[in-house]
Amino acid sequence: MDNKTLKREYTELQKQLSRIGYICNGTVMSSYRKCGKPSCSCKDDPQMRHGPYHIWTRKEKGKTVTRSLSKTQSDHCSDYMQNFKEMENIIDKMKKISIQIIEQSKND
Numbered sequence: 001m002d003n004k005t006l007k008r009e010y011t012e013l014q015k016q017l018s019r020i021g022y023i024c025n026g027t028v029m030s031s032y033r034k035c036g037k038p039s040c041s042c043k044d045d046p047q048m049r050h051g052p053y054h055i056w057t058r059k060e061k062g063k064t065v066t067r068s069l070s071k072t073q074s075d076h077c078s079d080y081m082q083n084f085k086e087m088e089n090i091i092d093k094m095k096k097i098s099i100q101i102i103e104q105s106k107n108d
Contacts, residue, residue, distance in 0.1 A: 003104055010097045013090050023084040026058025028069070028077050 001009075032051035034042045041048040054074035057066045069077060 001100065003101060006097050006101050010094060013094050013097070017087065017090050020083050020087050022080045023087055024058070024077060024080040025084050026056055026081065028074050028081070029055050029057070030074070031055065
């Protein structure tokens with residue numbers, strides 16, 4: 001591919017990147033739990049467990065951070081994680097194009 005085409009693709013990727021909304025990383029999980037009360041039916045019946053509880057886990061400065069979320073927050077977080085993955089994909093493509101441009105410029 002010539003430099004002009006590569007630069008055009010790169011510009012398009014920049015536009016795509018600018019359209020990405022909020023981002024975050026980590027994992028969101030939902031779980032059902034036993035409450036610990038001896039008389040509660042959740043003790044013996046998995047179908048009666050309490051929840052769902054939505055948990056967001058991520059790394060911050062090398063440490064694992066876990067936070068409980070509401071259903072709405074969990075949904076937002078999942079969307080933002082998808083945006084993060086899309087951003088990473090776009091940046092990977094931008095890096096590859098940058099490398100191609102560098103490689104081609106040695107011939108100039």
